[in-house]
Amino acid sequence: MASFGHGGNIKEISRQNGIDYNNIIDFSANINPLGMPVSVKSAIIEGLQQIEKYPDITYFELKNAIADFENINKDNIILGNGAAEVLFNIVRGINPKNSLILAPTFSEYEEAITSVSGSITSYVLKEEKNFEIQEDILNYINEDLNLICICNPNNPTGVVTSKEILEKILIKSKSNDVMLLIDESFLDFIEEDLSMMEYVKDYKNLIIIKSLTKFFALPGIRIGYGICSDETFLEKINKIIPAWNINIFAEIATKESLKDENYIKTTLEFIRNEKQYVYNELKKIKQIKVYKPSANFILLRTKDKVDLKQNLLQNNILIRSCSNYEGLNENYYRIAIRSRDENAKLIKYIKKNLQK
Template sequence: MTKHVHGGNIYTYKNCLDFSANCNPLGTPESVKQAVRDSLEYMKDYPQVGYAPLKKAIAEYEGVASESVICGNGAAELVFSLCQAVKPKKALIPVPTFAEYEQALTSCGCEVEHVLLREEEGFSLQDSFINWLHRDLDMVFLCNPNNPTGISIDREFLFRVLRVCREMDILLVVDECFLDFMEEPGRYTLKAQLSRYHNLFLLKAFTKRYAMAGIRLGYGITENTELLDAMTQVTQPWNISVMAQAAGIAALKETAYVEEGRQMVFREAKYLKEELQRLGMEVFPSEANYIFFHGPENLFEICVEQGVLIRDCSNYSGLRKGYYRVAVRTHEENQELIRAMRDGTTKAAVAHAEVLKQEEQA
C-alpha cells in the first residue's frame, strides 16, 4: 500500500517552525478568524446545501457565473470527486507533481501514464509532452506552477495542450492553487478559455491564498455542466461546513491582504534562494511561494534537530533522497531557517569528521 506523506505535519514534529506547508506568509486574515467565531452560533445547524452565498462570492471574485463553480472540502476532495464522476480508464500526469492526482485516479481503477520531468531540463514541461497525448486518454492533470518544483508552464504551450486535448476528447485538469503567488497570475491562468473549452477544469484553493489549511475549502471552475452535475452526484451532502462557508466569504474580501502576501513572497523568495545557494544547496527557479532545492540527504533530520520542519520530497514520484521544498515565510522566520541549516550542517560535518578520525585511530 502506497503511503502518502504531506507537509504540515506539525502534530508529529511538535515545537518546530513549519516550512513544510506552503501558505500565505501573513497568516490567516483576522476577518476570517472573526467570521469563523461568529459562525459558531450555527454549529448546531446543518450547512446550507448548495452553498449559494459562497458560490456567488467566488463567482464575483473570479469573474465567472455561479453555475460554473463547485466547492470541495479542500481542492483534494475535488480531485477525487472528478475522478469518481469521470471514471477514467487511462490518464496522463507529469512527475514529480502533487500525489493526490494519481491516488484519486488509481482509486477508480484508472491506468496512469507518467511523463518524467527531468532535472537536466530544469524539471520543466517540454514540447515533447504533446507527443504523449493520445486518443485513449480520458484525463490529463497539470499543476501550474507545479508542486513541489514551483516551475510554471508557458501560457502558449498550455494553449496548445488544451487545443490538442479538445481534439482528442480529453479532459484537461489544471491545478492553479499556487498561481496567486506568481508575479503576474493573470498571464498564466486559463480562466478566459473556459467558455471556449468545455474540456477544461480549473482547480483553486483557499488553503494557500488565505492560509486556511485547517478549514478545508477549495473550488473548481468549468463550463461543462454535465461534468459538474456528475461531480455533484458523487459528492457527499454537507461537504462544506458552516465555518468553512463563512470563512470563504470573508476571505474573498481580503484583496489587499492577497497582494501584500504576494509582495512579501517576491522579496523573501529572492532572499531564501540567495542564502540557500550560499549554503551550497542546488536551488531551482521556483516561481511560487516555496523554494525547491537539492541538498544533503540527511538535511530533513538536521533541520528537525534544530527545531525547523522542511518538506522531504523523496516520496514524490520521480524524485529521490536529497530533494526538499521550503515555504517562503516572514523575513525573521526565513532567517531562522537559514540559521538552523547553517548551524545544523556545520554540527553534522564536525560530528562526521570526528567519526572518521576515530575510525582512523582504531
C-alpha cells in the same frame, strides 16, 4: 485512506520524534506565513451562532462570492472540503482508464486515479530542461487517453507552465476527447496573470482546481473548488457530492477572505520579498543547488548525501523531503516561505548542518 506522504503532518512528526508540537517551525507545508486574515477570524467569531443551523444546501452566497472573485459563471463551480476532495470527486466523475501526469508532481493526482483503478503514464520532467514541460508532451495525447493532470505552478519544483504550451495541450486534448485538469492552487501567490480560467467557457474539456487554504492560511478549515463548463459532467459530479459537504465556517471564511483586498495585496508583497531573500541566501551555500521559486516554496538539492530533514528536526525545524516524488531522490527537499526571523533561522541551521 488518507496519504501521509505530504507536508504539514507535524503532529505525527512530534509523536515520532518526541518533540513538542508547539515548538516545531513547519517549513513542510506551503501555507501563507501571515496567518489567516484578521477579517476572517472576526467573521467566524461573529458567526458562531450559525453553527446551530444547516448551511444553505445550494451554497448560493458562497458560489456567488467565488464567481465574483474569479469572474466566472457560478453554475460552473464544484465545491469541495479542500481541493483534495474536489480532485477525487472529479476523478470519480471521469473514471479515467488512462491518465497522464507529470513526474515529479503532487502525489494526490496519482492517488485519485489509482482509487478508481486507472492506469497512469508519467511525463518525466527533466532537470536539464529545468523541470519544464516541453512540446513533446503533445505526442502523449491521443484518443486512448482520458485525463491529463497538470499542476501550475508545479509542486514541488515551483516551475510555471506558460499559457502558450497549456493552450496547445488544451487544443490537442479537446480534439482527442481528453479532459485536461489544471491545478492552480498556488497560482494566487504569483502576480503575473497565468490562469487558464478564461478558457473554461469555450473548452468543456477543461477543469481548473483551486485551493483557498494555502493563500489565506486556512488549512484546518478545508475549502477548495473546481471550475468546469461541461453541463453533463457537472450534473454527474453533483450526484457524487454529498449534501452539506462545506461547513458553515468554511463558507464564512471564504466569503470574507475573497473580499479582503488589503490582505491579498500585503501577501503578494510579502511573498515577493521573502522568497527572493531566501533564494539569494540559499544560493550562497555551496553544498546545495537551489531552484528559482515562483510561488511560496523553494526546491533545493543537496550535493552530498545527508539527511537534512532529520538533522534540522534536532533544531525543531521541519522541511519536506522529496524522496517519495517520482523523478527525485533523497537529496531533494522543499521548503516553504515563512517569516523573516524563521527564514533566517532555517538558513542558519542549513549552513550549520551542511558545513560540518
